[in-house]
Amino acid sequence: MRKLYHFHGGIHPPSNKTQSTRAAIAHAPLPTKLIVPLHQHAGEAAKPIVQAGDHVLKGQLIGMPDGFVSSAVHAPTSGTITAIDMQLIAHPSGLPNLCATLIPDGKEEWVGLKPVDYRSHSTAELQQLLRMAGVVGLGGAAFPSDIKLRIGKQKITTLILNGAECEPYITCDDMLMRERAAEIVQGAEMLRFMLDATEVLIGVEDNKPEAIAALQQAITANGRVLQQSKRHEVVAIPTIYPGGGAKQLIRVITGLEVPSGKLPTDIGVQCFNVATACTVYRALAHGEPLLSRVITITGNVRQAQNYEVLIGTPLAELVALSGALPDTDRYIMGGPMMGMPLPSVLVPAVKATNCIIAASAKLFPPPPPAMPCIRCTRCVDVCPADLQPQDLYWFAQSREFGRAQVFSLFDCIECGACSYVCPSHIPLVQYYRFAKSEIRAREHDKQLADQARVRHEYHEQRLEREKREKADKLAAREKAAQAAKLASTRPLTTQQQTEQTEQTELEASRAHIREVAQSEVEHPEG
Amino acid sequence: MFFSPFISKPDSVARIMLKVLLALIPGIALYVWYFGPAILVSITLASLTALGTEALMLRLRDRPVAPFLKDNSALLTAWLLALSIPPLAPWWLVVVGTAFAIAIAKQLYGGLGNNLFNPAMVGYAVLIISFPAQMTHWVAPHGLGQIELGFLDQLEYIFLGVLPNNATLDAVTMATPLDTLKTHLHLGQPVGQILDMPIYGYLAGHGGEMVAWGFLFGGLYLLAARIISWHIPVAYLGSLFVIAGIFHLVDPARYVAPLFHWYSGAAMLGAFFILTDPVSSPTTNKGRLIFAAGAALLTYLIRVFGGFPDGVAFATLLMNISVPLIVLYTQPPVFGKKGKQP
Numbered sequence: 001m002r003k004l005y006h007f008h009g010g011i012h013p014p015s016n017k018t019q020s021t022r023a024a025i026a027h028a029p030l031p032t033k034l035i036v037p038l039h040q041h042a043g044e045a046a047k048p049i050v051q052a053g054d055h056v057l058k059g060q061l062i063g064m065p066d067g068f069v070s071s072a073v074h075a076p077t078s079g080t081i082t083a084i085d086m087q088l089i090a091h092p093s094g095l096p097n098l099c100a101t102l103i104p105d106g107k108e109e110w111v112g113l114k115p116v117d118y119r120s121h122s123t124a125e126l127q128q129l130l131r132m133a134g135v136v137g138l139g140g141a142a143f144p145s146d147i148k149l150r151i152g153k154q155k156i157t158t159l160i161l162n163g164a165e166c167e168p169y170i171t172c173d174d175m176l177m178r179e180r181a182a183e184i185v186q187g188a189e190m191l192r193f194m195l196d197a198t199e200v201l202i203g204v205e206d207n208k209p210e211a212i213a214a215l216q217q218a219i220t221a222n223g224r225v226l227q228q229s230k231r232h233e234v235v236a237i238p239t240i241y242p243g244g245g246a247k248q249l250i251r252v253i254t255g256l257e258v259p260s261g262k263l264p265t266d267i268g269v270q271c272f273n274v275a276t277a278c279t280v281y282r283a284l285a286h287g288e289p290l291l292s293r294v295i296t297i298t299g300n301v302r303q304a305q306n307y308e309v310l311i312g313t314p315l316a317e318l319v320a321l322s323g324a325l326p327d328t329d330r331y332i333m334g335g336p337m338m339g340m341p342l343p344s345v346l347v348p349a350v351k352a353t354n355c356i357i358a359a360s361a362k363l364f365p366p367p368p369p370a371m372p373c374i375r376c377t378r379c380v381d382v383c384p385a386d387l388q389p390q391d392l393y394w395f396a397q398s399r400e401f402g403r404a405q406v407f408s409l410f411d412c413i414e415c416g417a418c419s420y421v422c423p424s425h426i427p428l429v430q431y432y433r434f435a436k437s438e439i440r441a442r443e444h445d446k447q448l449a450d451q452a453r454v455r456h457e458y459h460e461q462r463l464e465r466e467k468r469e470k471a472d473k474l475a476a477r478e479k480a481a482q483a484a485k486l487a488s489t490r491p492l493t494t495q496q497q498t499e500q501t502e503q504t505e506l507e508a509s510r511a512h513i514r515e516v517a518q519s520e521v522e523h524p525e526g
Numbered sequence: 527m528f529f530s531p532f533i534s535k536p537d538s539v540a541r542i543m544l545k546v547l548l549a550l551i552p553g554i555a556l557y558v559w560y561f562g563p564a565i566l567v568s569i570t571l572a573s574l575t576a577l578g579t580e581a582l583m584l585r586l587r588d589r590p591v592a593p594f595l596k597d598n599s600a601l602l603t604a605w606l607l608a609l610s611i612p613p614l615a616p617w618w619l620v621v622v623g624t625a626f627a628i629a630i631a632k633q634l635y636g637g638l639g640n641n642l643f644n645p646a647m648v649g650y651a652v653l654i655i656s657f658p659a660q661m662t663h664w665v666a667p668h669g670l671g672q673i674e675l676g677f678l679d680q681l682e683y684i685f686l687g688v689l690p691n692n693a694t695l696d697a698v699t700m701a702t703p704l705d706t707l708k709t710h711l712h713l714g715q716p717v718g719q720i721l722d723m724p725i726y727g728y729l730a731g732h733g734g735e736m737v738a739w740g741f742l743f744g745g746l747y748l749l750a751a752r753i754i755s756w757h758i759p760v761a762y763l764g765s766l767f768v769i770a771g772i773f774h775l776v777d778p779a780r781y782v783a784p785l786f787h788w789y790s791g792a793a794m795l796g797a798f799f800i801l802t803d804p805v806s807s808p809t810t811n812k813g814r815l816i817f818a819a820g821a822a823l824l825t826y827l828i829r830v831f832g833g834f835p836d837g838v839a840f841a842t843l844l845m846n847i848s849v850p851l852i853v854l855y856t857q858p859p860v861f862g863k864k865g866k867q868p
Contacts, residue, residue: 368538369593
């Protein structure tokens, strides 16, 4: 048995996972319309490369990655693009975003796929393939996976696959691990190859014995295929929320703490979600871009289940499959701890959608009115980041943002454990989100002001310099005139003359270099 | 508004306070058993005053009255104060103390969660400074007073200030065991001889020590129910034991044994119910240890070298002032900021 470690705090909310694990993953039927957002990932949105009226094939690129942190977007099925316009998407801001609307033709005609043997490609080539296959983290953050594989000179010893799935209700990773363990394990080996990591540890909470068994079996079965199979290991970790937080998972499995403000790669660890590993496998071994994912439909529904869903499927069609009960009054994307309320059930499923919970007042009763904080420190007891939530709340509430930062506000992972246990029912996480966004806004303003100030200073300097140069030139001309007068009276020797010319030329070139350098300072790139 | 997390643990301030009130019941029951039902009268009186004052103050401060009256925190203050003052005291003593505790020490500081000082202890401090005479007349335990008053007689004294014929206040009340010890030590008697007096029981004062057992029992329930953490009671009782133990070892004739201090006065009540008030105690575990150890030292110094009969109230208040400083200097390391940074 591997030695496991603890992280501080954590909670045990009712898991409510069994409802959606009774049936296997079903394929959601082809919807009548797909709305594919071009910004489904962290970083820059993809640039649309198709127009309304274009016919596209399944898997055809429709959004080109634009910028360093960006990812491709593909047509999830064959059909006609009817519009590229702003549509409502699942985003906390509730603002619309650029989407491609696709009416499927029902033929599911594939674009030509190019499977590759990852062992015969360089890491850089594989990264580019993943970027163009639109592979992003499927755990929720949707961070482009190729960026996470660009580790530079850092040495990665441990690749951790995150199969913890600690949030209540969500079971998409659980079902994926049960049914597609082989693909996950092969994807993990590909990721390990690209990172040149020495070991692969798949962390799964011990409330998923079927998934753990399936993965173990897949590792054994693939032993001959995977040269490095003995480096793969499934690690059953204790079920405690938020054990699936990347930093918490790394801590539990390796005992290491990712230093505040640093990345896992700084301590030789990289972390991917199990579903991402599966997608990496499909992208390389089959050449398939990311077109669909598994989504849990659960909560206040007749039949909770997991579905393989095409990206862009309107969630309303998905919810209809499970049959939301009549008293359903809203929908949550994600889990009950960190999920977000959906602005409308008409928004499309995206790469980051892992779960849709139909909610009712009965299922998630509104919290009683908040009482004052009595500093009982139940929040401190459960905080997985070892923070003092009651102090952060105080600072956020009194707008003492500087103090909040001193008390490590930005180490808060917004897991919601503090709010969960608060006997005063204070929406603590909301306060932290508010404080963080205020601080970010202020820092942004300060940056702009600083830029303006620097620009102004350079402007002043330039005016000053120009004045000075004018005066110098004038003085030089006068001096030259005087020298000429003197020369006419007393001619220079030839040698003296050459020396003087060389001197003047040298000075002229120096002045030129200075000027060029100065202008570069004034107009720095970016 | 609707935002994550959408689920929460079914708990509330009212329920926490209610559990603390329940935990006081064993101590109160033993109190009644040994000292008669007068304590129930002062608890009732204090409760009514606390709720009335709280409602009035909330109304004046333009705050919702009902949710705060239902949070049970005013009741807890009332009970703790009533348990700290002599049960056989004129009614206005309880009323003045409770009203001050709620109106000044709690509501004027901003109400629930905002008081710097433990309200019950502020109430106690006000009473012992303003009405020292009334605060020293403790009812004698069963079988020890010259005259034992019936419940009706007690009621008559509390509300009308009238004692039955041929009874004087001195005949029905007596000094506390702590006070008696101090007085007799001043007279030059050794500890051993003083403890032979009938008002002393096995460990400390007869009757009082049993009430302390009751509070200890209730305190263990609070620990088991995770209402309080072990830090304050353990550090308080531990430090008190060590400090008293050192003095006792040096001169057993002048300094009484540590267990006497545990089971006398408000030490047990303080360790589990007063110092553990979350609002006025530190939020860090290390801070709690320092806070409780400081309170233990002050309790001992005031009891043994000070002029007041007990030191728990002033020790609590003095340590309450230090809480912000203690908390500031005992911040535990945050995740990813422990030890060396790579």
